[in-house]
Amino acid sequence: MSKPKFKNPVVKWIDYRLPIFTFMDHELNHYPTPKNLNYFWNFGSLAGIALVTMIITGIVLSMNYTPHVDYAFDSVERIMRDVNHGWLIRYIHMNGASFFFIVVFIHIFRGLYYGSYKAPRELLWILGVLILLLMMATAFMGYVLPWGQMSFWGATVITNLFSAIPVVGESIVTWLWGGFSVDNSTLNRFFSLHFVLPFVIVGVVILHLVALHRFGSNNPIGIDVKGTQDTLPFHPYYTIKDLFGLGIFLTLFAAAVFFFPNFMGHPDNYIEANPMVTPAHIVPEWYFLPFYAILRAIPDKLGGVLFMFGSIAVLFILPWLDRSPVRSSQFRPIFKIFFWVLVLDCFLLGYLGAMPAEGIYVILSRIATAYYFFHFLILFPLLPYIEKTKPLPISISQPVLSGSYTAAISAAREKK
Amino acid sequence: MSTKSNLKSEQDEDKRDFLIVSTYALAGIGAAAFVWPLIDQMNPAADTLALASTEIDLSSLEEGQAITVKWRGKPVFVRHRTADEIKQAQEVSLEGMRDPQTDSERVTKEKYIVLVGVCTHLGCVPLGQKSGDVKGQYGGWFCPCHGSHYDHSGRIRKGPAPTNLEVPSYKFLSDTVIKIG
Numbered sequence: 001m002s003k004p005k006f007k008n009p010v011v012k013w014i015d016y017r018l019p020i021f022t023f024m025d026h027e028l029n030h031y032p033t034p035k036n037l038n039y040f041w042n043f044g045s046l047a048g049i050a051l052v053t054m055i056i057t058g059i060v061l062s063m064n065y066t067p068h069v070d071y072a073f074d075s076v077e078r079i080m081r082d083v084n085h086g087w088l089i090r091y092i093h094m095n096g097a098s099f100f101f102i103v104v105f106i107h108i109f110r111g112l113y114y115g116s117y118k119a120p121r122e123l124l125w126i127l128g129v130l131i132l133l134l135m136m137a138t139a140f141m142g143y144v145l146p147w148g149q150m151s152f153w154g155a156t157v158i159t160n161l162f163s164a165i166p167v168v169g170e171s172i173v174t175w176l177w178g179g180f181s182v183d184n185s186t187l188n189r190f191f192s193l194h195f196v197l198p199f200v201i202v203g204v205v206i207l208h209l210v211a212l213h214r215f216g217s218n219n220p221i222g223i224d225v226k227g228t229q230d231t232l233p234f235h236p237y238y239t240i241k242d243l244f245g246l247g248i249f250l251t252l253f254a255a256a257v258f259f260f261p262n263f264m265g266h267p268d269n270y271i272e273a274n275p276m277v278t279p280a281h282i283v284p285e286w287y288f289l290p291f292y293a294i295l296r297a298i299p300d301k302l303g304g305v306l307f308m309f310g311s312i313a314v315l316f317i318l319p320w321l322d323r324s325p326v327r328s329s330q331f332r333p334i335f336k337i338f339f340w341v342l343v344l345d346c347f348l349l350g351y352l353g354a355m356p357a358e359g360i361y362v363i364l365s366r367i368a369t370a371y372y373f374f375h376f377l378i379l380f381p382l383l384p385y386i387e388k389t390k391p392l393p394i395s396i397s398q399p400v401l402s403g404s405y406t407a408a409i410s411a412a413r414e415k416k
Numbered sequence: 417m418s419t420k421s422n423l424k425s426e427q428d429e430d431k432r433d434f435l436i437v438s439t440y441a442l443a444g445i446g447a448a449a450f451v452w453p454l455i456d457q458m459n460p461a462a463d464t465l466a467l468a469s470t471e472i473d474l475s476s477l478e479e480g481q482a483i484t485v486k487w488r489g490k491p492v493f494v495r496h497r498t499a500d501e502i503k504q505a506q507e508v509s510l511e512g513m514r515d516p517q518t519d520s521e522r523v524t525k526e527k528y529i530v531l532v533g534v535c536t537h538l539g540c541v542p543l544g545q546k547s548g549d550v551k552g553q554y555g556g557w558f559c560p561c562h563g564s565h566y567d568h569s570g571r572i573r574k575g576p577a578p579t580n581l582e583v584p585s586y587k588f589l590s591d592t593v594i595k596i597g
């Protein structure tokens with residue numbers, strides 16, 4: 001790769017001593033990117049922007065927030081009513097969490113569909129799953145901060161999950177609480193961790209990007225880049241595409257913030273926490289519902305907890321569960337169908353997580369949970385032995401230049 | 417190389433290994449000794465532990481009524497049971513119960529049942545203290561979170577909770593005053 005020529009003498013002076021501009025030029029300007037990326041590749045940069053938005057609004061919120069059981073609820077109400085633009089900042093933070101999860105979920109399913117977790121991107125994928133876990137911890141603790149009824153009871157139920165651990169469970173829960181129930185010590189430590197974990201996420205995101213830039217992006221047909229004819233420089237081609245996607249994202253985000261800011265929240269969280277009364281129907285935030293459904297589907301306390309954490313654990317080992325050498329679902333006709341079944345299954349689990357745990361809902365939760373694990377633990381390893389994959393094109397350019405995949409494939413065959 | 421110098425260097429290596437291993441071990445112990453206070457500070461503080469007892473006067477609690485008091489940040493249920501409820505709690509067969517316990521193991525005076533009002537599943541407060549509440553299939557308490565049913569003795573009879581409602585340690589200071597904790 002040629003060394004960039006900077007004209008500005010100050011930039012030159014700095015770059016000679018601290019090659020930060022060379023680095024940026026390399027990673028953000030020339031960075032060769034497969035030329036066939038579709039809009040599903042926008043969600044990575046969107047996730048980054050969502051993270052930055054959360055950090056900026058979060059820092060501002062914490063300037064007005066009081067982490068104490070007697071003041072937390074009122075301090076959030078004060079942010080909403082009295083602090084200049086406080087309502088806007090809080091609604092951005094509140095809805096930002098939901099949009100962050102929407103973006104990250106799409107980003108993950110993109111990876112599943114196009115086989116982006118396969119060699120040599122296993123660590124890239126694992127770092128991504130780690131980010132998901134950290135996000136879940138951060139969002140869970142953030143939701144406790146406004147100290148509403150859902151904050152309190154969500155925290156109680158989720159921390160109590162650890163009491164399922166044999167022998168040491170109760171001591172772990174007491175340790176997490178710093179007392180004998182969710183109380184002031186719990187709120188304080190959650191605030192501290194909620195503040196710092198996003199910065200840990202930033203660190204893992206950097207590692208995620210280093211791993212990404214090692215081999216570059218995967219692409220919709222999942223075959224490796226063969227040379228410069230298959231790529232475009234990141235700037236201006238993908239910077240503009242990412243910006244266009246950002247425009248659409250911000251439009252939807254702003255619509256939620258300004259027109260239905262409480263749509264994704266729960267009204268009970270506008271009632272101050274009361275340790276003496278549990279709301280009739282407690283539900284976690286929507287992004288936790290599929291996991292909550294799995295928890296409740298298992299009729300045993302420890303079993304439920306293990307299956308819930310297991311649903312994320314299978315993602316960590318996915319690169320080794322999937323035995324198919326073909327990355328993209330475009331060439332895996334059976335897998336492609338099951339992919340959509342999995343998507344539906346996750347939506348179903350999300351719906352069931354919001355329903356009361358009784359009657360038909362319990363039965364459906366069990367079926368949906370069973371399917372989830374079947375998909376990861378049986379289908380992924382075994383399907384490649386049965387499935388006949390479609391022939392792969394020889395390069396990314398070929399199908400594009402000759403108009404269609406079939407043309408490319410026949411061209412490839414003629415050559416042999 | 418002569419055998420002698422070989423031997424010497426082997427001894428040297430053994431010494432070096434010992435030094436390395438013992439250095440790592442000591443550094444490890446030192447690090448653990450430093451980490452422990454950082455972890456243990458999250459356990460309940462002395463003042464939290466000190467808040468550990470509450471007194472309740474039951475003289476105005478009529479038969480069939482219940483009251484809830486706060487103890488260690490949690491609700492404690494006291495119910496003045498009717499003769500009929502006591503009879504049911506005592507006579508039911510323990511067979512098939514998830515956490516079998518006789519009623520007499522769970523009360524000091526059979527009139528009053530004292531329980532920590534926290535569902536042993538995931539910590540919600542069960543319903544059944546107020547007159548209009550759903551009390552579940554066994555007439556005691558019902559946890560709405562994931563559907564656990566408790567009987568007149570606070571024993572788990574149906575639903576996901578693994579154990580009976582906890583009986584806190586308490587004693588009667590007089591006929592109608594109890595001290596919890």
Ligand code: HEM
Pocket residue numbers: 051054055056057058059060061062063065076090093094097100135138139140142143144145146194195198199201265
């Ligand atoms: C990964 C990024 C983050 C996520 C997913 C996240 C998520 C959340 C959520 C779901 C809430 C509850 C909103 C509500 O219902 O009121 C919240 C509240 C809060 N967050 Fe964050 N947050 C993030 C980053 C941060 C950062 C970096 C800070 C501070 C530096 C912060 C400070 C706060 C404060 C002070 C509150 C309480 C005020 C309120 O409830 O609106 N957050 N957060």
Ligand code: FES
Pocket residue numbers: 535536537538539540559560561562563564575576577
């Ligand atoms: S917390 Fe009571 S049934 Fe789950």
